[in-house]
Each structure stands twice: as structure tokens, then as C-alpha cells.
Amino acid sequence: MYDFDKIVDRDSTANIKYDLREKFFEKKDVLPMWVADMDFETPIFIRKAIKERAEHPIYGYTYRDENYSNSIVNWVKNRQGWDIEKDWIVYSPGIVPALNFSTMAYTNPNDSILVQPPVYFPFFTAATDHGRKLLSNQLKYDDGRYTIDFEDFEQKAKKATMFFLSSPHNPVGRVWKKEELVRLGEICVDNNVIIISDEIHNDLILPGYKHIPIASLSKEIADITVTCIAPSKTFNLAGLATSSVIISNEELRNKFEKVINTLHLSLGNLFGAVASEAGYTYGHNWVDELMKYLAGNIDLLRNGLAESKIKIIEPEATYLVWLDFKDYNIDDEEIKNILINKAGLGLSHGPMFGDGGEGFQRINLAAPRSTITTAIDKLSSAFNF
Numbered sequence: 001m002y003d004f005d006k007i008v009d010r011d012s013t014a015n016i017k018y019d020l021r022e023k024f025f026e027k028k029d030v031l032p033m034w035v036a037d038m039d040f041e042t043p044i045f046i047r048k049a050i051k052e053r054a055e056h057p058i059y060g061y062t063y064r065d066e067n068y069s070n071s072i073v074n075w076v077k078n079r080q081g082w083d084i085e086k087d088w089i090v091y092s093p094g095i096v097p098a099l100n101f102s103t104m105a106y107t108n109p110n111d112s113i114l115v116q117p118p119v120y121f122p123f124f125t126a127a128t129d130h131g132r133k134l135l136s137n138q139l140k141y142d143d144g145r146y147t148i149d150f151e152d153f154e155q156k157a158k159k160a161t162m163f164f165l166s167s168p169h170n171p172v173g174r175v176w177k178k179e180e181l182v183r184l185g186e187i188c189v190d191n192n193v194i195i196i197s198d199e200i201h202n203d204l205i206l207p208g209y210k211h212i213p214i215a216s217l218s219k220e221i222a223d224i225t226v227t228c229i230a231p232s233k234t235f236n237l238a239g240l241a242t243s244s245v246i247i248s249n250e251e252l253r254n255k256f257e258k259v260i261n262t263l264h265l266s267l268g269n270l271f272g273a274v275a276s277e278a279g280y281t282y283g284h285n286w287v288d289e290l291m292k293y294l295a296g297n298i299d300l301l302r303n304g305l306a307e308s309k310i311k312i313i314e315p316e317a318t319y320l321v322w323l324d325f326k327d328y329n330i331d332d333e334e335i336k337n338i339l340i341n342k343a344g345l346g347l348s349h350g351p352m353f354g355d356g357g358e359g360f361q362r363i364n365l366a367a368p369r370s371t372i373t374t375a376i377d378k379l380s381s382a383f384n385f
């Protein structure tokens, strides 16, 4: 029903992934599989809604109305089985901004923020750029699978003010299980640690897994949690700068809103709101089809790398796959050099994701199948398998 095989030429659309290759890889001739957006068309019902609104010739100051909020409430209820109220929703231009606003709203200089590397790198700067300290609860990597070191988490939680949770986790692709989330949540409740749960990938769940919003687990956990969601990854809308932060605890919500209002960011982006509402209203079938297609891309990569020494960390969610190159026994700079200069591939460099990122690269599989085939061929000729 949807054509995910279609190749869309993105050149010269001021997009980071293709148009800034020279800047990031020092050459233009790399197949870009790094920045986390998709090479698939944003779905037609969203483009239609934007076009319709664009037809009205005035793009003045705007706000998000009841329909916008209801679309989020219904989507979260249907997809995640989570009951939220309209009033809990706060607009943010993005999730990375929301992490930074949280640091400003809930912590003081020299406070410590817990993170679980290897993790999406803006988690680090959302603490350090504000003079906050990082506490690293490195994920455990055993036999190709990542788990949480709870003993270490509990020790560090005693010293932390806040915790940035990546759920599902980028880059290791875990969908945290209920018992893992309950344990994290209870440790945070016991130690007065505020949880900022970045759930931007919550709709991109692969068959067989179920995402659970940590705030849905108990009233106690909800009371200390700020949940960040967005239509940007789900429907390929990152350029429209629109996301939502769900905060049931009024005191926490007021503090967050105060930061947004102080910075005069609450008005938001007109077309982002239109796109978000259309996606959350009409997007169920599209996301289901997208996830089937992505599962096919993952199968293709898994088969394509079967004869190589590159290990796939089986993703449970997201279109980002974490690849282990450690069996080659070469350092990270050399892996990067081979990928860029021999394979002609632009991936995300593992060490950027912090402790435990060494020896890894992240590949973005949100592209037509023919692109994945080309990427496998490139890896195969550069790494001789």
C-alpha cells in the first residue's frame, strides 16, 4: 500500500544527512546512513494536511488547539495503552531541547545526572553544557545483548538529582521490559531522582516487542517522570521541530513550562502542529507497514553480514542498528577510515556514544531495500567477506 522501495532524491534540499556529507565525512561520495531520519517519504496524509493549511495565505502566530491535544491523547492510548490527560501535554520544539529544559528546570549547577552509555550523545551535553555532572551507569554487554547493571545504578542514584532514560534505547536497540523499568523507577522513587524518559522511538517497535512508558507503571513513578515523545522519528518530520512532553505531576509541569515560557518557545511551529495532528490521527496503518518493512531491512543486513566478523546487535526497536566491529582488532579511527574511504559509507561513530561505544558503529536502515543491498556490498568489499 505504501512504496517504501521508492528512491527519493534528497540532494540540495538543505538536509543534514546528504547535503552535509562533505563537512562530516570530508568527502561527498559516501552513502549516508548516519543521521536518524528516514529516506522514506513522509506519509501522504501528512503532506496533504500541510498543503491544505499552506493554501491559507496567512501564517501568523499560532497555538495548539483541542484537536491537536486529543490526537496525542488518543494515539498514546491506542499505541501504548497509556491514559494521559490533555493538560499534561507541554509543547517542546524537540526532545534534545526538552532534555536541556529539564536540566534547567530541575537541577542546579554541580548536581549530577545519570546516563546509561553507550547512549545518544546529546544526553551528555544536556548535562555538561549547564555545568552539571554526569554519572555513568554503563550498560552491560554480554553475548551480543545489553542489560542494565542495577547494583551500579542504585549506588549512583544515591548521588543523582536526575536520570536521562533512553526508552527504547538508542543506539543499542533495547525495548526495556516491564520488570527492568519497574526496578529503575523504584530506585529513582526511593532516591528522589527525577526521570526524564526520552521515548522518541516509542512507535518504532519491531514485531514481537512492546514498548511500556515508564510513567504508566505506577502513580509513584509517574509523579517523578517527565516523558518526551514526538511524531518526528515516527513519521519523518524532524525538520518541523514539534514534540510533546507529558508531565502528570503539576509541580514538575509548572517548572518545565516556566523554562519554555521564559525562553518564549511556547508558540511553536504552525506546520509542525498540523503534521503532528495528521500523523497521530491517520498514521496507525502506515507505522505498522513501516515496521514490517524495517524488519525486512534488518533481515537483509543480518543475512548480508552472516559471513563477516561484523556482529549485529539484534534491535528490538528503532531503525538504527548497532554493529560490533571488535573482532577485527583494529582501532576506532581505522574502522572509521575504512568505512569512509574504502567502503564509501557514512555511519555514526561508536565512541561518540560514550563509554562502551568503542569498536562499534551505528547504521541507519530507514532507507529503501536497494540502499541496504548497496551498503552490504560496500561493507563486503571493504572488509573482504
Ligand SMILES: Cc1ncc(COP(=O)(O)O)c(C=O)c1O
Pocket (backbone or CB within 6 Å): 036, 093, 094, 095, 096, 097, 120, 166, 170, 198, 200, 201, 230, 232, 238, 243
Ligand atoms: C534518543 C533520541 N532522542 C532525541 C533525538 C532527537 O530529538 P529532537 O530532534 O526532537 O531534538 C534523537 C534523534 O536521533 C534520538 O535518537
